[in-house]
Amino acid sequence: MTNLTQVAGGRDDFQLVHHLTLTGSQFEIGQALTEEARRLGWSPMPADPVVNRARRSWFERNWPQQHARMDGAAAALGLDPDQDELSLDGLNYVPEGTGCSALWCPPSASADGHGRIGRNYDFFTLTTSEIMGGTSAPGELPMASRPYVITTVPDEGLATTVLTMSDLDGCMDGVNEAGLSVVLLIADFASAEPPEQAQPPQVGVGSVQLPKFVLETCENAAQAKQALLGAKQYDHGLPLHYLIADAKGQAFVWERGQDGSEHIVSFGDGPLCVTNHLLHRNPDPMNLPEDDEHTFASYGRLRTLYEHSKGATMSEEDLRDGMRAVQATEEPLRTLWSSVLDTEARTLAVRFYLGEGPRYSDELVFTARPGTPA
Numbered sequence: 001m002t003n004l005t006q007v008a009g010g011r012d013d014f015q016l017v018h019h020l021t022l023t024g025s026q027f028e029i030g031q032a033l034t035e036e037a038r039r040l041g042w043s044p045m046p047a048d049p050v051v052n053r054a055r056r057s058w059f060e061r062n063w064p065q066q067h068a069r070m071d072g073a074a075a076a077l078g079l080d081p082d083q084d085e086l087s088l089d090g091l092n093y094v095p096e097g098t099g100c101s102a103l104w105c106p107p108s109a110s111a112d113g114h115g116r117i118g119r120n121y122d123f124f125t126l127t128t129s130e131i132m133g134g135t136s137a138p139g140e141l142p143m144a145s146r147p148y149v150i151t152t153v154p155d156e157g158l159a160t161t162v163l164t165m166s167d168l169d170g171c172m173d174g175v176n177e178a179g180l181s182v183v184l185l186i187a188d189f190a191s192a193e194p195p196e197q198a199q200p201p202q203v204g205v206g207s208v209q210l211p212k213f214v215l216e217t218c219e220n221a222a223q224a225k226q227a228l229l230g231a232k233q234y235d236h237g238l239p240l241h242y243l244i245a246d247a248k249g250q251a252f253v254w255e256r257g258q259d260g261s262e263h264i265v266s267f268g269d270g271p272l273c274v275t276n277h278l279l280h281r282n283p284d285p286m287n288l289p290e291d292d293e294h295t296f297a298s299y300g301r302l303r304t305l306y307e308h309s310k311g312a313t314m315s316e317e318d319l320r321d322g323m324r325a326v327q328a329t330e331e332p333l334r335t336l337w338s339s340v341l342d343t344e345a346r347t348l349a350v351r352f353y354l355g356e357g358p359r360y361s362d363e364l365v366f367t368a369r370p371g372t373p374a
Contacts, residue, residue, distance in 0.1 A: 008364060009352060014353055019366065066089065106271065113344070117339075124142075147163065160175070163348060
């Protein structure tokens with residue numbers, strides 16, 4: 001079953017947000033996602049047949065939910081699911097890439113015992129043409145103006161609620177019915193080099209697919225560590241890192257060095273702050289370099305979050321205050337949404353940017369636990 005509703009903003013606002021709820025088999029969910037992506041202008045990308053065959057085999061072994069959805073995509077497109085010439089995932093409708101801030105408040109540091117991630121999703125208010133140095137085409141919308149909240153309730157497996165700017169089979173924020181939560185952020189803003197043109201997918205899980213992979217295959221942080229250590233990953237030159245936390249209060253940041261090394265960064269039971277530099281290189285929030293024109297205030301934002309999180313326990317409003325303190329407010333960059341992921345309640349609460357002022361929507365709360373009111 002498919003249900004699509006408009007939940008925030010309108011055509012006269014910067015963002016118009018939809019909530020897409022999908023229930024049924026993963027095959028049926030894949031069909032529905034593909035049909036929505038086609039409505040938004042997506043079409044399958046040509047692929048190297050050898051690589052594409054290996055990709056399907058990798059998904060079948062390591063992420064069967066995605067493999068089944070790709071079979072559903074083939075059905076929606078009228079294609080043989082075993083064909084090798086077209087990639088049937090990567091349902092992008094705008095490009096990816098962001099600078100953001102996030103703060104994990106564990107249950108032990110929370111006033112009500114709920115673990116929560118607060119996050120700001122910071123991005124440009126420009127069109128793709130403007131970001132590439134050109135002039136907007138007639139009717140071209142800003143890249144981040146049409147986000148989706150997507151809730152999937154499969155017949156078998158973990159239900160999830162995710163938030164995406166750009167990819168219907170990936171996400172930027174998400175929580176599953178076990179309480180595991182994930183947010184992604186640019187990992188090394190100063191050295192990020194996004195590709196000049198679209199790159200074909202590789203074998204393994206792409207950077208924006210990775211949160212969904214974790215949410216659909218893991219119930220806690222320990223399982224997520226094992227899944228990530230065993231997974232092939234690729235990022236096409238735009239490295240991301242990921243804050244992952246579970247309902248028991250365990251949390252870590254997953255990141256990869258430029259040499260491909262993999263790092264699990266944690267701070268025990270304390271709060272964990274993440275912005276846009278590699279934590280494994282600069283683990284001490286009290287001993288960070290100074291920002292320059294290339295770091296996008298990453299070190300300063302982390303210092304601010306650390307100051308807000310240390311000491312006494314934090315209420316939910318304290319967490320929001322910390323995120324407001326590092327909100328992006330200068331054009332052409334804005335905090336396009338602020339979210340709070342509650343690992344105990346299994347909810348995603350979010351306010352969306354509607355326009356100058358700044359104006360934001362009322363906070364909307366979505367649940368990842370089927371049958372439980374948000």
